[in-house]
Amino acid sequence: MPGKQITDVVEQLCRRCTENQAVLVVRRDPLCRDCFVRYVHTKVIKHMESFRVRNADPNRQRKLLLALSLGASSVTLLHILDHLLETQTSKSGRTGFGLSVVFVETAGDASHQDRLSKVRQAYPDYDIASLPLHDVFRLVPDQESLSGLLPESATVEELSPADKLVTLFGSLTSATAREDVAATLRTRLVVEYAKSSGCEGVLWGDSTTKLAEKTLAETAKGCGFSLPWHVADGETPFGLAFNYPLRDLLKKELVAYVDVVGSPLPSLVLDSAPTQASMSSKNTTIDDLMKQYFESVEVNFPSIVSNVVRTTGKLKATLTTNDAPACDLCSMPVSDGRFGIHGWGGDQHGIADPILASSGRRLCYGCTRSIPSTTNPTNGSA
Amino acid sequence: MAPSLCAHCKTNRALILRPKDHSKLCRPCFLTTFETEIHHTITSTGLFTRGERIAIGASGGKDSTVLASVLKTLNERYDYGLDLILLSIDEGIKGYRDDSLETVKRNAEQYGMQLCILGYDELYGWTMDQVVEQVGKKGNCTYCGVFRRQALDRGAARLGLTHVVTGHNADDVAETVLMNLLRGDLPRLSRTTSIVTSTPSLAADPAANTHIKRSKPLKYAYEKEIVLYAHHKNLDYFSTECIYSPEAFRGSARALIKNLERVRPSAILDVVRSGEDMAKLVPDSDEGCGRVCTSSVPAAEEEQGGCGSAQGPSSGGDLATLEQALSSDDRAADAALEIEITTSSIAKRTAPLPLTVGKSRKVPKAPNNTRKQPKKQVMGQCKKCGYLSSQDICKACVLLEGLNKNRPKNHIEVGYEPEKEATSVAEAVKQLDVGAG
Ligand SMILES: [Zn+2]
Ligand SMILES: [Zn+2]
Ligand SMILES: [Zn+2]
Ligand SMILES: [Zn+2]
Numbered sequence: 001m002p003g004k005q006i007t008d009v010v011e012q013l014c015r016r017c018t019e020n021q022a023v024l025v026v027r028r029d030p031l032c033r034d035c036f037v038r039y040v041h042t043k044v045i046k047h048m049e050s051f052r053v054r055n056a057d058p059n060r061q062r063k064l065l066l067a068l069s070l071g072a073s074s075v076t077l078l079h080i081l082d083h084l085l086e087t088q089t090s091k092s093g094r095t096g097f098g099l100s101v102v103f104v105e106t107a108g109d110a111s112h113q114d115r116l117s118k119v120r121q122a123y124p125d126y127d128i129a130s131l132p133l134h135d136v137f138r139l140v141p142d143q144e145s146l147s148g149l150l151p152e153s154a155t156v157e158e159l160s161p162a163d164k165l166v167t168l169f170g171s172l173t174s175a176t177a178r179e180d181v182a183a184t185l186r187t188r189l190v191v192e193y194a195k196s197s198g199c200e201g202v203l204w205g206d207s208t209t210k211l212a213e214k215t216l217a218e219t220a221k222g223c224g225f226s227l228p229w230h231v232a233d234g235e236t237p238f239g240l241a242f243n244y245p246l247r248d249l250l251k252k253e254l255v256a257y258v259d260v261v262g263s264p265l266p267s268l269v270l271d272s273a274p275t276q277a278s279m280s281s282k283n284t285t286i287d288d289l290m291k292q293y294f295e296s297v298e299v300n301f302p303s304i305v306s307n308v309v310r311t312t313g314k315l316k317a318t319l320t321t322n323d324a325p326a327c328d329l330c331s332m333p334v335s336d337g338r339f340g341i342h343g344w345g346g347d348q349h350g351i352a353d354p355i356l357a358s359s360g361r362r363l364c365y366g367c368t369r370s371i372p373s374t375t376n377p378t379n380g381s382a
Numbered sequence: 383m384a385p386s387l388c389a390h391c392k393t394n395r396a397l398i399l400r401p402k403d404h405s406k407l408c409r410p411c412f413l414t415t416f417e418t419e420i421h422h423t424i425t426s427t428g429l430f431t432r433g434e435r436i437a438i439g440a441s442g443g444k445d446s447t448v449l450a451s452v453l454k455t456l457n458e459r460y461d462y463g464l465d466l467i468l469l470s471i472d473e474g475i476k477g478y479r480d481d482s483l484e485t486v487k488r489n490a491e492q493y494g495m496q497l498c499i500l501g502y503d504e505l506y507g508w509t510m511d512q513v514v515e516q517v518g519k520k521g522n523c524t525y526c527g528v529f530r531r532q533a534l535d536r537g538a539a540r541l542g543l544t545h546v547v548t549g550h551n552a553d554d555v556a557e558t559v560l561m562n563l564l565r566g567d568l569p570r571l572s573r574t575t576s577i578v579t580s581t582p583s584l585a586a587d588p589a590a591n592t593h594i595k596r597s598k599p600l601k602y603a604y605e606k607e608i609v610l611y612a613h614h615k616n617l618d619y620f621s622t623e624c625i626y627s628p629e630a631f632r633g634s635a636r637a638l639i640k641n642l643e644r645v646r647p648s649a650i651l652d653v654v655r656s657g658e659d660m661a662k663l664v665p666d667s668d669e670g671c672g673r674v675c676t677s678s679v680p681a682a683e684e685e686q687g688g689c690g691s692a693q694g695p696s697s698g699g700d701l702a703t704l705e706q707a708l709s710s711d712d713r714a715a716d717a718a719l720e721i722e723i724t725t726s727s728i729a730k731r732t733a734p735l736p737l738t739v740g741k742s743r744k745v746p747k748a749p750n751n752t753r754k755q756p757k758k759q760v761m762g763q764c765k766k767c768g769y770l771s772s773q774d775i776c777k778a779c780v781l782l783e784g785l786n787k788n789r790p791k792n793h794i795e796v797g798y799e800p801e802k803e804a805t806s807v808a809e810a811v812k813q814l815d816v817g818a819g
Binding site: 304 | 426641658660704
């Protein structure tokens with residue numbers, strides 16, 4: 001907690017300006033409020049270089065979509081981008097890019113709507129959309145492959161998007177499968193919304209810590225092949241660019257930022273339940289495990305957290321994404337059409353036709369672990 | 383719980399819940415399934431050739447004992463035509479290997495395999511006890527680690543063999559994948575995921591240590607199933623209470639793997655799969671250089687951490703050490719950034735925060751570059767022993783040079799060609815021992 005950090009640095013001067021009293025220690029340096037805020041902003045703006053005014057075509061405003069989760073990170077990103085756009089306007093009369101915001105609702109939780117309306121009040125200049133997750137069954141153009149993931153018993157044609165989502169989740173057999181599928185669908189929904197609203201890229205609020213979690217989580221889910229597109233800045237197989245402007249900031253630094261900056265930020269952030277150390281493995285998800293792991297690593301070994309992200313950034317996607325067939329669920333290109341969990345060294349059954357073995361659906365290795373194989377093959381196209 | 387039938391034969395009562403996929407099997411079906419999977423691994427990767435003589439790196443522990451037993455079974459069942467030999471290394475630490483070497487000796491009889499025990503004294507001219515005597519207890523972990531890395535290869539070369547199989551299992555591989563991600567070591571991640579490390583094609587001299595192929599037939603086998611197999615097959619193995627604590631990295635990666643396995647049993651296999659896929663994405667890896675440079679790196683690099691002499695965790699690769707190295711790099715990069723910020727016009731406290739970093743100049747990149755560029759290792763051979771090394775002289779030979787320089791004068795000077803000299807050195811040492819005792 002920032003409070004604790006403050007007591008730790010009592011009576012110390014800020015190492016950067018050597019004038020003001022330090023309020024917290026950042027990567028071993030005691031910093032004052034202003035220098036800390038500047039530190040955070042600098043780290044973000046470094047990654048927004050290509051969206052500076054002088055790089056912008058005055059006749060064609062580039063539009064970016066910010067994916068808001070109402071966590072400390074994405075709220076901070078919105079706050080800083082708002083500042084950035086304000087500064088750009090005051091200096092040059094125009095901005096380097098236009099910004100839209102989207103929030104994906106989690107079913108059965110109303111508390112976010114209250115926060116969301118506060119966000120809209122605090123940042124009135126932006127179009128802030130709120131979409132239910134089941135809109136993925138409305139917005140994604142290839143509905144056939146997506147509906148093919150529903151269990152066999154489902155009469156897909158008669159189901160509303162909301163019912164489809166409930167049916168899909170009802171068929172998943174573990175907490176981790178539900179969380180993994182929800183996260184994948186959320187990404188796809190954000191992508192489709194970005195496309196439909198004319199955005200050329202998505203800005204994600206993932207901190208260094210979150211990206212490190214994601215690296216190890218995707219590895220653990222068997223999705224190592226798709227890491228270059230989940231963690232790196234740039235074009236993705238979705239046909240638009242992903243950017244992670246908070247990639248150089250630790251989660252704890254962003255939490256401290258919300259606290260240090262104060263109103264209105266703390267009132268906008270949705271309280272996240274503390275990650276429990278001892279949950280039953282039945283309800284634990286792979287994401288939970290990685291979150292716990294890096295929350296503890298972050299305390300004493302922040303550079304190791306950044307190093308994981310930096311290392312993953314060096315992985316190079318080899319295949320040209322246009323050529324490879326895509327996974328029905330996550331939409332990532334699967335090289336050589338190696339769908340499913342069969343047909344590799346670790347598969348001991350030696351099934352010759354991987355597509356047949358995965359009951360007609362085209363799921364990548366990782367997604368096959370989440371979606372049970374006993375479901376409907378009818379919608380799968382060969 | 384009502385007794386259920388074996389999912390495989392549907393006849394016997396199921397006794398075993400398979401850790402890998404939670405299927406319920408009877409004892410014979412479990413054993414057969416386990417063996418068949420190893421057979422599948424061997425045949426689908428073309429691991430062995432008929433008539434090949436193969437050394438099984440044997441420690442008497444569960445992994446290598448199961449490996450030896452399964453290979454014997456499969457060699458007979460499927461007529462691989464292999465000549466299997468047990469190869470054990472004795473570090474020369476009084477008492478440390480006694481029990482495990484006894485186990486290996488019994489295994490050799492049980493499986494009707496030839497056994498060869500090679501000591502550090504024969505391989506290097508020094509036992510670990512002698513090294514400790516020379517350098518003290520503090521620094522000897524370095525020696526143990528470096529010597530151990532080459533020992534199997536040197537031993538195999540001594541026996542005139544070109545292929546060593548080790549008992550590394552899926553848990554080990556998964557652990558190494560996570561560990562190398564945490565450590566930021568992509569080249570090593572890429573090479574430890576492949577079933578065969580080190581390729582014989584590189585070496586011109588068949589007698590050189592470089593001509594050793596290393597492979598891990600248990601790469602896809604779960605540790606828990608190895609334990610179950612050993613148990614249900616009544617194998618005679620030595621359960622080592624690990625007397626060293628693994629280095630912090632391996633320890634935390636291991637704990638993570640165990641937790642993942644609890645959440646999703648397939649996770650170990652899934653990490654291995656991710657590791658294999660990521661290996662293809664590592665720049666300048668296999669694809670880049672025609673499979674020569676990655677696969678020719680000494681396989682033994684991946685050897686388990688820690689050292690048999692119970693001197694505590696090795697310093698290299700420790701979390702805190704790495705953190706310190708990385709964070710000073712980060713600070714240098716930040717400092718460069720900071721200069722940039724302070725030189726750009728910054729408004730006073732009341733003004734809006736500066737949101738555009740210095741418009742005129744780019745952020746200096748220099749301090750970052752040193753680390754960003756992946757260190758390209760060029761592998762050659764050690765000029766002294768022929769072992770694959772990124773340096774002119776391999777680590778073992780450098781350490782040996784230091785040891786030998788300081789060896790008391792009445793000892794016999796050790797040459798650098800272990801092939802020729804080591805035996806005489808070993809004899810000399812033995813004579814000295816007799817004299818001293
Ligand atoms: Zn200051
Ligand atoms: Zn997928
Ligand atoms: Zn059976
Ligand atoms: Zn050498």
